[in-house]
Amino acid sequence: MKLLRSLALAARPVQPEPHFRAQQFSRIYCLTAAGLFALQAIVAMLGALDLVIPDLPSPIPFEYGRAIHLGLAEMWPLIATMGMVYFFVTAELKREIYSPRLARWQFWLALAFTLSIYGTLALRIGNGREFLDGLPVLYLGLCSTLAVAVYNLLRTLLASGKQVTPAAVTMTVGMVFLLLLLLPNTIHYSNPIADEATKFWVVHLWEEMAFELTSAGFIAAFFITSGIAVRSQVEKWLYLEASFAVAAGLYSTGHHYYWIGFPAIWLAIGSLVSLLQVIPVGMLVHMTYKGLKAAKLTSKREKLTLWLVLSSLFYHVTGASLLGLLITVPWVNLYMHGTYVTSGHAHLALFGSLGFVVLAGCYYILSRGSEPSSRGYKAAVVAVVLLNVGLVIMGSALIVAGTLQSYLWRFLGNSFMQVSAVINPYLILRVLGGSLFALGDLLLFGVLFGAWRQTKAHPVGKP
Amino acid sequence: MKLRTFLVLSGLSFVLFVAVNLISWQLPLAIPQSAAAGKLVWQHHNCISCHTLFGNGGYVGEDLTHIVAKYSSSELVTYLVNPPVMRPNKHTLHPALSEPDAEQLVTYLEYVRTLPTLGWPPQPEKAGDYR
Structure with a gap:
């Protein structure tokens, strides 16, 4: 607490900027998401320890702990994204959201349903679906909060008429897709193929399509505000990038359909369309490179945001795109699928590319109206370094463990248990990487909490 | 690219995606009630x-997609009803199921075995202690 207080007091207030009520609510979305992210690190660490310490006692059995871990991995970015979209859409359109009251109610509903999912899972009540474990009625509740967001955003866009910007539209379309892709997951499927496929509408398509759109909107708005890119340049490519993200994101889901009972044509669709997913990433990296060469950031707040965005881009290129492409080749996937390679890829892609960009948005919003002191800035940089080093160690250990599984178990045909004993040291290494990551996570939460306290004490002015 | 083009492309891509999914996930054999x-x-x-x-x-x-090819139904039911210690634990047992639940679960796994997984899981290239 002392550390949090010192980080809070270390931040300096700066000249107030005009803001809207929706932007005020977005702060509570972001702070809550940061809290869930910190909880996520603790739950994940306990799960990783459970795998390497035999007979580890735990009040929550491993299977439900894992379900909470996977659920949190989707839910904290969702809640942060809800806040980020409200913040940046109002900033882009320079007008208040259609109904600030709805935005506030939406937050409390989203929080209630999220906590209910994890509370019931802790009591061993769920529906046994990976990544989407929990009572379906609670997921239906989450859909209702997304429907509120979509209604609020569409009414705001319609009220803006021709003043709408590509960033605002892209983020709103991202929210529409979050809703459309979650809805089919609120019903029970007796058909195991349909069950598996719809799961990937969230596991794959939320991250590689819907969140890609909301993140692209945020990055575009941030680059314009901080002078890294010119509005006209950004707006020229944004719809094109978003279209690629939608089409390539949708059909690259095929790489999850290879072995679940879908026809063989999906081997071709999944592998070929996955290649196209690199295009929007390439466009984003190109624009960032050009912008960074031309612009010089003087604000520490913007520098910190940029460090988090650059971390995201790094994993977008390495963990998501390059490693992702390698394992979508059907002949490679045949052996690597269902091993820790998939887990390594998921950690690097899900947290690496999505988590960092969401944290960037949270920090940018929560620190608005302040500048970090040199102490607060150093703490944040240490947190970012710990997160990156921890994630690289974790991801690499899982990839090595998975490669050994692919060769020794899948290719040579050794027994599963024999190979499990061989890969155990790499799972211990994963715990070490996870510890560094958790340390960075908690430190960054302290920075975000500090920024929130500071800007709460010095509220920014209203227009 | 303009707003309308983006919206039309996105909408069409999504509708087509849902349609091809609905066609692709048809079961080759209807799932029996006991398997459901x-x-x-x-x-x-x-x-x-x-x-x-x-x-x-x-x-x-272990992966259970084709587990019924390695163990008989009765072996699997016995395992689930009287679960052994899960290695490398010394005390923690595999969760136990009632006999009717175990039988239904094995029926489901037998059904899963019939689904066309395009050659996955792969057959090992060399002889080994697969079991």
Whole structure:
């Protein structure tokens, strides 16, 4: 607490900027998401320890702990994204959201349903679906909060008429897709193929399509505000990038359909369309490179945001795109699928590319109206370094463990248990990487909490 | 690219995607009632957290997509009703199921075995202690 207080007091207030009520609510979305992210690190660490310490006692059995871990991995970015979209859409359109009251109610509903999912899972009540474990009625509740967001955003866009910007539209379309892709997951499927496929509408398509759109909107708005890119340049490519993200994101889901009972044509669709997913990433990296060469950031707040965005881009290129492409080749996937390679890829892609960009948005919003002191800035940089080093160690250990599984178990045909004993040291290494990551996570939460306290004490002015 | 083009492209891509999914996930054989009940048992006991099915799930236990090809139904039911200690633990047992639940779960796994997984899981290239 002392550390949090010192980080809070270390931040300096700066000249107030005009803001809207929706932007005020977005702060509570972001702070809550940061809290869930910190909880996520603790739950994940306990799960990783459970795998390497035999007979580890735990009040929550491993299977439900894992379900909470996977659920949190989707839910904290969702809640942060809800806040980020409200913040940046109002900033882009320079007008208040259609109904600030709805935005506030939406937050409390989203929080209630999220906590209910994890509370019931802790009591061993769920529906046994990976990544989407929990009572379906609670997921239906989450859909209702997304429907509120979509209604609020569409009414705001319609009220803006021709003043709408590509960033605002892209983020709103991202929210529409979050809703459309979650809805089919609120019903029970007796058909195991349909069950598996719809799961990937969230596991794959939320991250590689819907969140890609909301993140692209945020990055575009941030680059314009901080002078890294010119509005006209950004707006020229944004719809094109978003279209690629939608089409390539949708059909690259095929790489999850290879072995679940879908026809063989999906081997071709999944592998070929996955290649196209690199295009929007390439466009984003190109624009960032050009912008960074031309612009010089003087604000520490913007520098910190940029460090988090650059971390995201790094994993977008390495963990998501390059490693992702390698394992979508059907002949490679045949052996690597269902091993820790998939887990390594998921950690690097899900947290690496999505988590960092969401944290960037949270920090940018929560620190608005302040500048970090040199102490607060150093703490944040240490947190970012710990997160990156921890994630690289974790991801690499899982990839090595998975490669050994692919060769020794899948290719040579050794027994599963024999190979499990061989890969155990790499799972211990994963715990070490996870510890560094958790340390960075908690430190960054302290920075975000500090920024929130500071800007709460010095509220920014209203227009 | 203009707003309208982006919206039309996105909408069409999504509708087409849903349509091809609906066609692609048709079952070759309708799922029997007992197997559907077994799927509920699978979900109720959260088996996916430790085992993979079609390669998706947890990696603590073995993949169960084709487990019925390695063990007989009665062996599997016995294992589930009288569970052994899960290695490398010394005390922790595999979760126990009632006999009717175990039978339904095995029926579900027998059904899963009939689904066309395009050659996955792969056959090992060399002889080994697969079992």
